[in-house]
Amino acid sequence: MGKKGGNKTGSKAATAPAETASETELSPQKKFDLLKNNEKLLKVTSVDFRQVVESHVLTDKLIQKSISIESEIDPGFPKRDENSIQELTKWMVKFGAKIDGVEIKEMEDFGYGICASRDFSEGEFIISVPRKLMMTTESAMKSELDYHIRNDPMLAHMPNVILALFVLLEKFKGDSSFWAPYLNCLPPSYLTVMYYSTAELDALKGSPIYEPSLKQCQNIARQYVYLRNLFHKHTDAGSLILKKYFTYEQYRWAVSTVMTRQNFIPASSPDDPMILALIPWWDMG
Template structure:
């Protein structure tokens, strides 16, 4: 479950200062969320063969957590032409090379890379230097360092490390080096994590039905585990993450 972080700060970093205007759950809602998440952890820890039986209950508990946390959920960036322009400027400033393409919103498809001219086969289009990429290596140099070194789940799940690194930097706001990139991320994705119970049930009879339920179960269980982890520690990463770490943000 990881060792307690005490008052250590990773890499000398400090969490953002408290603000009286920042939203906080009332003691009663904190208690309700704690009890609801205890049930959620229990129901998502069942054996795989029981996932189908438990997914309706799991969804109800998740929706309750989302409802309670709506008061502290910081929301998501809204992608627009300005944020796209800032992303492009940021990339070029730090060594990216872009030739003959642009990020553009396309009807029925959302934002994507669009060619502005014809290309010959094998011609250079775009390159991104490694220092602009959010990687497990850069995460290990961040305030997540303490948990990466001490938590057994993070030690074996680089995908979770990257998810937390994105949230860590997002919660820093404009002070994050990656802010121009994070401000362009979509608020939701076309994955089973955003399916309603009825939409998941429509997958019955297909080979993706049970794996989809299992995915939803795993993310819900990770959310509860990580929320508890951050609220037990006082290292720099936990101080940043626990304030706004919600199910919706982690999903």
């Protein structure tokens, strides 16, 4: 349902960590307008799926209105370049990663990816990434998200959402985040279905991915409204960080990041199942 990277026209590409992002707050009227619009969005995305096909045009209009209102507070997205790639590699090596004979390069028509800088023999070592550099659901549970992970029934059963929120939590911390060098190298947008226009979704009619694509867009929009309401109702540490910049565009980006980059790795405890992880550098391939 999506590729690792892509630059769709109109996406924000400026790096804007939390401490340098606009301090603008929505006016009372715009807060009210956003609340009412999101109430409609929640209603239209909570219908029986048989009605989703008929209502996806309205869903998209409501999403676009939320995006428009939230544009005043949206902090933007990373703008990765050669310098940010170099900083990522330095950070990786500093904290124990081993990288041999490969490099991250920008390739025409394909974006950034891992390229060999020499010939390899079969079975030869290429790269190892220490667990402490990975963003995992385990590390999320040790973060400011802990309160919601323990108390919210949806998050308790959706590790992919936990990881997406962890990405946003650390992104909104800006350069103070341990994972800032990694987050600054992520694409500013993706080619997942959440970025498709109504016309692009309609072009999928008749294909086996049409209905799953609509359902996915419906689910992400509904989750966005639910989570935004959740953070604005609480004053725990995680909510205080997330509520200020949590927008539809930010959530769509974080979900797409996880969708296109997630890996399963063994949990720290042998009694636990596999866990979701984002593996810096490795997931550039």
